[in-house]
Amino acid sequence: MTVRVQEADFDVGAELARLTDGNKRIGGLAVFVGLVREMHVRDGYHRDRVDALTLEHYPGMTETALEEIEAEANKRWPLEATLIVHRHGRMEPGERIVLVAVGSPHREAAFEACEFLVDWLKTKAPFWKLEDTPKGEQWVGAHQEDDAAAARWEKK
Amino acid sequence: MKVRYFAWMKKTVGVPEEEVTPPADIDTVGDLIVWLRGRSPGHAEALAEGAAFGAAVDQRTATFDVKLAGAREVAFFPPFTGG
Numbered sequence: 001m002t003v004r005v006q007e008a009d010f011d012v013g014a015e016l017a018r019l020t021d022g023n024k025r026i027g028g029l030a031v032f033v034g035l036v037r038e039m040h041v042r043d044g045y046h047r048d049r050v051d052a053l054t055l056e057h058y059p060g061m062t063e064t065a066l067e068e069i070e071a072e073a074n075k076r077w078p079l080e081a082t083l084i085v086h087r088h089g090r091m092e093p094g095e096r097i098v099l100v101a102v103g104s105p106h107r108e109a110a111f112e113a114c115e116f117l118v119d120w121l122k123t124k125a126p127f128w129k130l131e132d133t134p135k136g137e138q139w140v141g142a143h144q145e146d147d148a149a150a151a152r153w154e155k156k
Numbered sequence: 157m158k159v160r161y162f163a164w165m166k167k168t169v170g171v172p173e174e175e176v177t178p179p180a181d182i183d184t185v186g187d188l189i190v191w192l193r194g195r196s197p198g199h200a201e202a203l204a205e206g207a208a209f210g211a212a213v214d215q216r217t218a219t220f221d222v223k224l225a226g227a228r229e230v231a232f233f234p235p236f237t238g239g
Contacts, residue, residue: 127238128163142235
């Protein structure tokens with residue numbers, strides 16, 4: 001179980017190699033990489049061009065929140081390895097923002113837990129996106145679809 | 157206690173953080189919000205009733221009915237948009 005919040009980019013290949021190195025119980029590794037888009041999409045429409053994104057976070061609380069989300073995934077699925085790397089600071093379109101990787105003996109658990117981690121980190125970890133657009137700087141608002149995606153995993 | 161503001165709230169309030177000493181009858185996060193509104197027009201706007209923001213007490217997400225008892229740091233922020 002590893003959580004890192006950093007300004008620097010990450011090397012996906014190197015991160016995955018390190019995550020699985022020496023663990024031969026892992027049969028499936030599911031990976032999500034979030035990238036900076038060059039346009040703002042809302043309600044299915046492409047809106048403003050995005051020249052850059054600045055991610056602000058709450059140092060201390062961010063790490064705790066991500067560790068709790070990761071621990072919850074490990075409670076719900078039989079996982080062998082989990083990794084969350086989330087960047088902060090200024091990034092341009094095409095740059096990597098976040099890496100979530102989950103290793104499990106079987107693929108179903110790896111796929112599900114990876115999706116769970118992405119859904120929950122979007123709504124439960126203290127990050128905020130500021131977009132640099134031709135109209136000026138704009139804070140990104142919360143998306144209802146993200147809340148709905150996160151709510152799927154709430155235990156009844 | 158230290159009060160911190162994030163994202164657009166920081167600009168609206170005018171400072172990223174401040175040390176405050178609320179009166180003894182300020183018991184919950186909700187009480188603190190009402191009291192902070194009186195500090196400046198920026199506070200009143202950022203923490204307005206119906207504005208979409210959340211709170212954390214000592215770096216844990218907290219609803220407005222959470223008691224402040226001994227809290228060292230309270231934070232206010234808009235909904236999260238990471239990932």
